[in-house]
Amino acid sequence: MTQFIIQRIYQTVIVLFILSLFCFLLIHMIPGNPVLTILGDEATPEEIRMLTEELGLDRPLPMQYLSWLGGVVQGDLGTSIIYREDVKDLILKRLPPTVHIGITSFIISIVAGVPLGVIAAVKRGGWIDGFITTSSNFSMAIPNFWLGILGIYLFALNLGWLPVQGYVSPTEDFWASQRYVIMPSLVLGLSTMAILARQARSSMLEVIRQDYIRTAISKGIKTRVVIRKHALKNAIIPVVTIAGLMLPNIVGGSVIIEQVFNVNGIGRLVLQSVFNQDIVVVQGCLIVLAIAVAAANLLVDLSYGYFDPRIRYK
Amino acid sequence: MEHLLDVKNLSTEFNIDGTHLKAVDDVSYHIDKGEIVSFVGESGCGKSVTHMSGLQLIPTPPGKITGGEVIYKGIDLLKLKPDGEEIRKIRGGEIGFIFQEPMTSLNPVLTIGEQIMESIILHLKVGRAEARRRTIDMLKKVGIPDAESRIDDYPHQFSGGMRQRLMIAMVLSVNPKIVIADEVTTALDVTTQAQILELLRDIVKSMDTSLILVTHNLGVVARYAERIYVMYAGTVVETGTTKEIFNNPRHPYTIGLMNAVPRLDDPKDKKLVPVEGLPPNLANKKDQCPFLPRCVFRTEECHSSPAPSLNEVREGHAAACYVDVSKVQNNNIVEDEVASSMIVGEQEKPIINEPALPEENLLEVNHLKMYFPVTKSIFKRKVGEVKAVDDVSFYLKQGETLGLVGESGCGKSTVARAILRLYNPSEGEINFQGQDISKMRKKVLRPLRRNISMIFQDPFSSLDPRQTAESVVGEPLIVHNLVNNRNEYTQRVDELFRMVGLDPALKNRVPHEFSGGQRQRIGIARALASEPSLIVCDEAISALDVSIQAQIINLLESLKEQLNLSYLFIAHDLSVVRHISDRVAVMYLGRIVETADWETLYDNPKHPYTKALLGAVPIPDPFIEEEREHVVLKGEVPSPLNRPTGCSFHNRCPIATPECKTIDPSLSEIEDGHEVACINI
Numbered sequence: 001m002t003q004f005i006i007q008r009i010y011q012t013v014i015v016l017f018i019l020s021l022f023c024f025l026l027i028h029m030i031p032g033n034p035v036l037t038i039l040g041d042e043a044t045p046e047e048i049r050m051l052t053e054e055l056g057l058d059r060p061l062p063m064q065y066l067s068w069l070g071g072v073v074q075g076d077l078g079t080s081i082i083y084r085e086d087v088k089d090l091i092l093k094r095l096p097p098t099v100h101i102g103i104t105s106f107i108i109s110i111v112a113g114v115p116l117g118v119i120a121a122v123k124r125g126g127w128i129d130g131f132i133t134t135s136s137n138f139s140m141a142i143p144n145f146w147l148g149i150l151g152i153y154l155f156a157l158n159l160g161w162l163p164v165q166g167y168v169s170p171t172e173d174f175w176a177s178q179r180y181v182i183m184p185s186l187v188l189g190l191s192t193m194a195i196l197a198r199q200a201r202s203s204m205l206e207v208i209r210q211d212y213i214r215t216a217i218s219k220g221i222k223t224r225v226v227i228r229k230h231a232l233k234n235a236i237i238p239v240v241t242i243a244g245l246m247l248p249n250i251v252g253g254s255v256i257i258e259q260v261f262n263v264n265g266i267g268r269l270v271l272q273s274v275f276n277q278d279i280v281v282v283q284g285c286l287i288v289l290a291i292a293v294a295a296a297n298l299l300v301d302l303s304y305g306y307f308d309p310r311i312r313y314k
Numbered sequence: 315m316e317h318l319l320d321v322k323n324l325s326t327e328f329n330i331d332g333t334h335l336k337a338v339d340d341v342s343y344h345i346d347k348g349e350i351v352s353f354v355g356e357s358g359c360g361k362s363v364t365h366m367s368g369l370q371l372i373p374t375p376p377g378k379i380t381g382g383e384v385i386y387k388g389i390d391l392l393k394l395k396p397d398g399e400e401i402r403k404i405r406g407g408e409i410g411f412i413f414q415e416p417m418t419s420l421n422p423v424l425t426i427g428e429q430i431m432e433s434i435i436l437h438l439k440v441g442r443a444e445a446r447r448r449t450i451d452m453l454k455k456v457g458i459p460d461a462e463s464r465i466d467d468y469p470h471q472f473s474g475g476m477r478q479r480l481m482i483a484m485v486l487s488v489n490p491k492i493v494i495a496d497e498v499t500t501a502l503d504v505t506t507q508a509q510i511l512e513l514l515r516d517i518v519k520s521m522d523t524s525l526i527l528v529t530h531n532l533g534v535v536a537r538y539a540e541r542i543y544v545m546y547a548g549t550v551v552e553t554g555t556t557k558e559i560f561n562n563p564r565h566p567y568t569i570g571l572m573n574a575v576p577r578l579d580d581p582k583d584k585k586l587v588p589v590e591g592l593p594p595n596l597a598n599k600k601d602q603c604p605f606l607p608r609c610v611f612r613t614e615e616c617h618s619s620p621a622p623s624l625n626e627v628r629e630g631h632a633a634a635c636y637v638d639v640s641k642v643q644n645n646n647i648v649e650d651e652v653a654s655s656m657i658v659g660e661q662e663k664p665i666i667n668e669p670a671l672p673e674e675n676l677l678e679v680n681h682l683k684m685y686f687p688v689t690k691s692i693f694k695r696k697v698g699e700v701k702a703v704d705d706v707s708f709y710l711k712q713g714e715t716l717g718l719v720g721e722s723g724c725g726k727s728t729v730a731r732a733i734l735r736l737y738n739p740s741e742g743e744i745n746f747q748g749q750d751i752s753k754m755r756k757k758v759l760r761p762l763r764r765n766i767s768m769i770f771q772d773p774f775s776s777l778d779p780r781q782t783a784e785s786v787v788g789e790p791l792i793v794h795n796l797v798n799n800r801n802e803y804t805q806r807v808d809e810l811f812r813m814v815g816l817d818p819a820l821k822n823r824v825p826h827e828f829s830g831g832q833r834q835r836i837g838i839a840r841a842l843a844s845e846p847s848l849i850v851c852d853e854a855i856s857a858l859d860v861s862i863q864a865q866i867i868n869l870l871e872s873l874k875e876q877l878n879l880s881y882l883f884i885a886h887d888l889s890v891v892r893h894i895s896d897r898v899a900v901m902y903l904g905r906i907v908e909t910a911d912w913e914t915l916y917d918n919p920k921h922p923y924t925k926a927l928l929g930a931v932p933i934p935d936p937f938i939e940e941e942r943e944h945v946v947l948k949g950e951v952p953s954p955l956n957r958p959t960g961c962s963f964h965n966r967c968p969i970a971t972p973e974c975k976t977i978d979p980s981l982s983e984i985e986d987g988h989e990v991a992c993i994n995i
Contacts, residue, residue, distance in 0.1 A: 211418040220406030
């Protein structure tokens with residue numbers, strides 16, 4: 001198991017290294033001179049020189065990368081060109097709403113998706129299965145910004161159950177915060193939930209026709225216990241894999257959801273900075289999100305060891 | 315007397331895509347306390363479904379029990395709710411089920427202790443601590459070493475034979491009254507099979523539990539069963555005590571089965587008599603004797619009458635047949651049928667004197683070694699080697715068959731693959747037709763490849779499901795440029811089809827439209843296409859049912875005579891190897907431990923491993939089995955990763971001396987052509 005963990009961490013480090021390279025090169029991928037693109041046509045030579053120096057663009061490329069990477073490792077992500085503020089502070093300020101909504105939506109999609117899939121599998125061919133399968137197909141097809149607008153219209157404007165938009169931190173007012181977070185989380189997590197439900201259904205169907213399930217039934221164990229104790233832990237492994245793969249979806253979806261619900265999170269920051277051509281902020285946000293996704297995937301991989309002893313004892 | 319389990323007129327159907335398959339059709343049987351009863355039959359005869367139906371274990375839908383009674387302790391089990399309290403008490407608690415596949419029948423994510431304790435807690439109503447204590451006792455009883463620490467291990471940490479012991483422990487831990495063992499040793503090696511069956515027999519006898527032994531292996535039946543039910547096409551066709559049935563079989567199918575199986579004590583020239591034809595399709599079952607189309611005893615009466623029911627022919631012996639087989643001169647009929655059914659038989663010449671074998675060897679393998687590196691960590695550091703084949707030498711002449719036997723993991727398939735250069739040998743020479751091909755470059759080797767073909771084990775997965783039979787058989791012709799035009803190609807493919815006894819009209823079908831035996835014929839036709847001089851048969855018949863097995867063995871034998879082929883026949887079934895081989899080599903842990911001509915090896919085995927292997931093979935004759943001494947080899951084949959020092963067999967050997975731990979014996983000739991690797995003979 002230790003070797004398995006070391007191996008996965010090693011792989012994660014390599015992935016992060018490659019990602020950092022892409023983030024860094026972003027500034028050079030903008031067509032033309034990045035300084036001119038940022039400053040516009042009316043820039044004075046003095047401004048150009050200063051920005052070039054500030055961005056370090058006068059130095060050779062490998063040197064630029066190393067000094068940038070060194071900064072990132074020490075937590076220095078540079079200074080925003082537009083806001084003139086430290087990027088790290090900017091991100092830290094914008095991070096909590098995104099993390100809050102992201103985690104809530106991830107939890108909802110697992111906690112609701114997996115049992116729905118399991119129920120569909122156990123009741124295979126019945127009306128419950130039909131209902132769950134059809135609605136998960138439907139959920140995957142709905143664009144989430146549309147669903148968000150629909151939700152606001154129905155639950156906030158018409159019924160008045162939930163606030164229209166915005167975000168309140170749980171440290172400020174815990175219950176109010178949940179009311180703000182629930183709708184964007186559901187909207188963001190719905191397609192993930194549907195995908196997990198389908199994966200759980202097919203993987204459960206695969207498991208319940210295995211020989212060891214037949215063994216368990218022949219021992220005289222109740223069907224419910226067979227499903228819970230013998231089948232679920234086996235069926236969950238492919239679901240965990242898919243859940244890990246869905247994380248970037250949630251991160252990517254947050255850009256749109258924060259716009260629709262007017263939440264000041266990282267997603268919005270990225271979007272605004274792209275429009276403002278605030279490359280340093282975009283770089284910073286991307287590297288932070290990349291680290292988050294890679295770390296989450298690492299956790300997913302390590303959880304295999306918990307579910308599957310064959311990995312643990314290899 | 316009231317029976318412990320009394321099953322009357324049980325019928326089970328499977329409803330698949332609108333067709334009703336009568337998997338079990340009006341089956342009645344009973345089990346008494348403490349007896350060992352065997353259900354014999356080939357795959358698809360309904361022997362497993364019969365027993366699963368009784369406990370309502372068949373999946374519904376598509377399965378449906380359509381009638382009958384299963385009386386246990388005065389209760390009809392079929393009237394109980396499938397997941398209800400009452401049947402669950404009996405299922406597992408009173409009637410235990412051991413399944414065929416030990417590798418997949420245990421839950422991989424739960425410890426074996428948890429899985430056994432679960433049964434004990436459920437049925438014996440004891441606490442966890444007590445359940446754990448009983449589990450450890452039971453593990454010791456089934457021969458798991460270190461039971462106290464191994465109880466917390468997971469199934470993948472045990473070998474196949476050990477897992478079957480765990481299954482036995484799990485089922486027997488709750489003191490059931492009946493144990494159903496469904497093909498429990500089919501997936502295991504012959505020495506492990508003997509260990510498991512001896513263990514099972516001893517335990518059920520000591521606990522006075524009844525054992526139902528479901529199997530296709532007549533030898534196992536003869537050795538262990540007291541009473542037999544022979545099943546065919548979902549019905550019981552014959553029943554009686556084991557001795558009575560083997561002594562005086564009355565149903566043509568039972569007789570057919572017995573003639574189709576090669577035995578260790580057969581005369582060598584015995585031609586196996588296959589049961590020709592195929593089992594009937596259970597979907598369109600008519601009210602007629604199901605065996606009629608394959609029966610050699612059939613009369614007019616059989617055609618016009620409904621399906622016969624079991625009639626007592628003697629006390630306690632019943633057969634479902636209209637013909638009194640014992641009064642018919644059956645030998646003539648059988649011979650006639652064989653002659654007319656042998657499609658390849660037309661060109662076959664009677665065997666007069668065997669032609670003398672040529673001087674030079676067709677294939678000569680010298681000191682072949684095949685090592686696989688074992689790597690560790692992310693840097694793929696080499697930490698060791700699996701010595702799959704370790705210094706193996708043998709030769710094969712044109713027209714000769716060399717049998718290579720050994721248990722799984724002994725390296726016999728690796729030898730085959732190295733000869734075909736599917737692997738690149740680590741060391742040694744493979745001289746084929748005078749050229750060393752072991753290090754030959756791929757390009758140089760390619761034209762030689764047409765001279766060696768291979769027949770694979772599994773006829774179901776070794777054929778491309780999307781290729782037609784014609785293109786499977788014809789591909790080698792095109793690859794090796796053996797035909798000049800379309801016309802020649804078609805002619806040759808048709809010829810190959812006829813050679814293996816297939817109708818060329820079927821050549822546009824895809825593999826799944828053929829039966830297992832027919833697919834293996836396609837595999838043989840493919841192997842013959844390039845007119846090879848050597849064919850490597852890697853377990854070529856072990857996936858087939860016994861009646862079909864005999865057809866394929868006969869086909870291989872007559873093809874060999876016709877075409878002067880050489881076979882390297884790799885198998886684990888010693889009776890089959892004896893039947894087909896001129897010379898035999900026995901492998902253990904990557905080495906040949908004994909080699910001789912077939913007669914010497916089987917009549918006068920010298921190496922203790924060969925002796926143990928032969929002793930473990932049950933002979934399908936209860937009278938002989940009664941007399942035979944059963945020496946069960948202890949332990950399991952060690953991993954080639956940590957091969958024991960000295961003689962690698964010393965830790966299991968009954969005649970090992972202290973020197974065996976240090977001296978690594980090499981093959982030495984004890985008489986002409988008989989070589990043995992043992993220092994104590």
